[in-house]
Amino acid sequence: MASLLGRFCRKMVVPGSAHGGARLVSTTTSCESETVKSLNLYSAINQALHIALETDPRSYVFGEDVGFGGVFRCTTGLAERFGKNRVFNTPLCEQGIVGFGIGLAAMGNRAVVEIQFADYIYPAFDQIVNEAAKFRYRSGNQFNCGGLTIRAPYGAVGHGGHYHSQSPEAFFCHVPGIKVVIPRSPREAKGLLLSSIRDPNPVVFFEPKWLYRQAVEEVPEHDYMIPLSEAEVIREGNDITLVGWGAQLTVMEQACLDAEKEGISCELIDLKTLLPWDKETVEASVKKTGRLLISHEAPVTGGFGAEISATILERCFLKLEAPVSRVCGLDTPFPLVFEPFYMPTKNKASFFCSSVSSPSKTHTFSCRH
Amino acid sequence: MALSRLSLRSNRFLKPTPTLLRHVSTDTTPITIETAVPFESHLCDAPSRSVTTSSSEILTFFRDMARMRRMEIAADSLYKSKLIRGFCHLYDGQEALAVGMEAAITRKDAIITSYRDHCTFLGRGGELVDAFSELMGRKRGCSNGKGGSMHFYKKDACFYGGHGIVGAQIPLGCGLAFAQKYNKEEFVTFTLYGDGAANQGQLFEALNIAALWDLPAILVCENNHYGMGTATWRSAKSPAYFKRGDYVPGLKVDGMDALAVKQACKFAKEHALKNGPIILEMDTYRYHGHSMSDPGSTYRTRDEVSGVRQVRDPIERVRKLLLTHDIATEKELKDMEKEVRKEVDDAVAQAKESPVPEPSELFTNMYVKDCGVESFGADRKELKVTLP
């Protein structure tokens, strides 16, 4: 975790104009000179929201209970600071909330909408898929809702059960017209959220709620953005490439450490943006290592891992030395008492690392798990 | 509480001795009691405030509500000791609804509700042990330990259970009612939803369907005045939930008064069988926070909560009724509460004995014939499941 979260130097873009907007002025690869503060993930999100509202007077934050800070405290202090006309509670009506956000964005505003849990995004699914994603296309570019950003906490927390644990990202990755972004740490969360809010396309931004309090990292105080659709190699290696996003990277980092004890050198990639995703970074890595393991919490069948697998197979077929493997959630509803079985744990991942990397172990288990 | 003069048995000499309690408690002689608060109605005539009941029924109310309350308090401490995991929403404060509704209907009438479902389950005749087992994710639980707090069901009592997505159960309830009507059964469906859920679009879609086809659907809005931290006045343009069906008749009921609830549900059932859907807005209150992670004190004052406890508590109201009618003595009621307490403690102990479900259960109940799924556990031990 420490090495995963504790990276200071990565590519960031700092907006230059006083009112932010999407104008990117300077690119920096180092920020040692900036003031940084140790923050957890929800505080980093909170800081990003403060900056977003501060830098663009036409931005709004709303959702269920957000006026009070939201159930995960991500919106704490915003209503006090920016007033109830820009930060407000909505009634309990996800479809209405997102539709309202689309309308607000269509008038040139930035609507930052909170869905309390990713599990509750489904009532708004129609609005996202049929309205938000296709507005620009079907109006021949007359209208769009590019100012729309939908934030939702996703993923397991250890005991969330059926309706507080799901990872629905794959559904949205099947929808051209929206972007899907998932950060892995506080620092990433701040930069990626600011990019998402300022991106001229509607973005669904899933936040790893397991890390809200657990992940603490040095986060620059200033306004910065991390580019979308750029993956990052967060650990370099030669024998196998691991691809993941969000909270799963913490698990995969541990798996890498385990595998490395067995002499397997692992390269770990954070995809960050799932739609549209950075195929080149993954391709380059797999061409080097010859092996690929993808891991996500969502059920394996039809998960986004399948898309990555197919794409890499097309691009790297002759370089692959083992079948692509997926260490994912099981094909069951997210369980309450069986969460440890369901989850793509560190041991499952490191086992696959070694089984695909050393020929003697290959095929001990089928790839279906 | 206003009492009907005729039925007021205030004669001290008639006061039953403790040994006679059994007699009195099974006394089903009708007595009439007037509800403290009048019903308010929308597009229908309100039912009478005089409720016919009996000593036995009131005593049953007391016992059942005391059991519900005790169960929720036990669940609270089990949660705090981490024996219950997941999300857990308690019903204490709202018990009059569960008992009053049951007193007016049969177990062939269907009930469907939200995640705040523990007491509705008990009301349907569910066992305490099955409830606690489910809460702790044990085999013996009413959903085989696979549902947890938010997902209690009881098919043999037509309890279609707890639903986690706010508002999603409302159209389902109308579907149940359609089936009842289609089968020409003289039964109805009670669909429970909160004041927060009342803002979901699904409610209005369901109301239209129910009214269009005159379905025997009773939509019960459990208005406990908050949807999580949001007070009704913040989220509803019109907090008169019984009128929000527009063309659907409605009734506002004192949901802290079991007898008023019973009267309203009886009225609603007759209405629904004859004329189609009706909304019952139950004015009620939850004492606990929204769920176990909510202390329940940031968006309302402690005074507000204690005020309701003092003035409107559904159990205290029934206790007073039993005392003023000389149906039971203070001591008898205390003893009854002690018994209930023991009953709950025993149930908890028994539930703790129940094993957790087999790991293979992770893969069952997804389809009629479950797919064979292979997996291996967190400890790398292989766990192969091939199901029939």
Ligand SMILES: Cc1ncc(C[n+]2csc(CCOP(=O)(O)OP(=O)(O)O)c2C)c(N)n1
């Ligand atoms: C579609 C959906 N959105 C949000 C939630 C999160 N949530 C659970 S309960 C609740 C409040 C519901 O309030 P109300 O309907 O008044 O019922 P009460 O909890 O008061 O019984 C919210 C927002 C959810 N479960 N489902």
Ligand SMILES: [Mg+2]
């Ligand atoms: Mg409520």
